[in-house]
Amino acid sequence: MELKKLIAEQGIRCSIEKGTRVFSQGDESEYVYLVEQGLLKAFYVTANGKETIKSFIQPHSIIGSLNAAHCQTPCTFSLEAIEPSFLIRFPFSQLLKASERSLTISQEVIQILLGLALKKERREFELLTLSATERFENLKNAEPALIEKLTQNDIAKYLGITPVALSRIKNQ
Amino acid sequence: MELKKLIAEQGIRCSIEKGTRVFSQGDESEYVYLVEQGLLKAFYVTANGKETIKSFIQPHSIIGSLNAAHCQTPCTFSLEAIEPSFLIRFPFSQLLKASERSLTISQEVIQILLGLALKKERREFELLTLSATERFENLKNAEPALIEKLTQNDIAKYLGITPVALSRIKNQ
């Protein structure tokens, strides 16, 4: 892919220790990040301190706060490494500029955004129509390998329930 | 906008009566629709017959089942007119082809997809972190005019609760 090549060649590599943040909710960040290795979580912290996980980020995906990168507002979520990770960071504006110059790159951006929209739509569907138990079953089926690497705490925060509720669900 | 011009010039106009569907969950549909006038709802019906509303569609927006249009799978939701509506339908594949030929159009597609992704992200945030009461407050603030046109039934289905629960919330 042209786009990933561009990012790999011109982006800045960074190594993130387990438990460390790439950026925090409220920060300004004009970057997108290409994950080369590792595992991260993107999460919100609400006013009353509750944490909920938006998504887990695995190698080869591109992540960044669209709000921050595109609308020049603060990041709406934080990004933290669950395992030691290697990322390449690249300014979002440069990515858009590259897409203005090259049809190949703009096609790739379209494909990435389509994929993102499809993923968000599935998540919306699950949150809107399924019970916590059903969402947990779905996750187990879709990402069995991922679940092995996560704490129950993080799985619960992703499902939108408490670890206590997840423990109950697991024992029927 | 080049893209909307293209759709307006080459798409097929259709008039949809109130209560009538543009397409139904399970259909194949390779189209996207540009809404010229009216108001529609995009909704899921679950296995046990429960209806939940994904989004309300107002004039100037573009709507279609990404899954069906892009992945050649059946539509994941139905689209129905809440008010008499006028749409223009246009094959999604032609839209992608146009974006392969023209940098202007591909930029517009990117902007539309970015907007969609941002909207879905906000919805995901609300479903994940807010209570039904808070989601209702948010909707009232964000779309006061829209709320006037909707039945309580449809508002409830959009919030992910029952009309009974919404009635309770309204009286504190």
Place this chain on the structure above:
DNA sequence: GTGTGGCATTAACCTATGTTAAAATTTCAA
């Protein structure tokens, strides 16, 4: 006007999930 059908409200009861806290288990560093 009168009746019919679709909303909206109310009430009583039910269930899933939250909250708090304590106990059990695992992990890991010294």
Place this chain on the structure above:
DNA sequence: TTGAAATTTTAACATAGGTTAATGCCACAC
């Protein structure tokens, strides 16, 4: 190997929202 910290489980109780059903409220056709 041991102890401290983190994670998971369990239990008891609280609460939001679901379910069902009865009632009230309109709007519209006749």
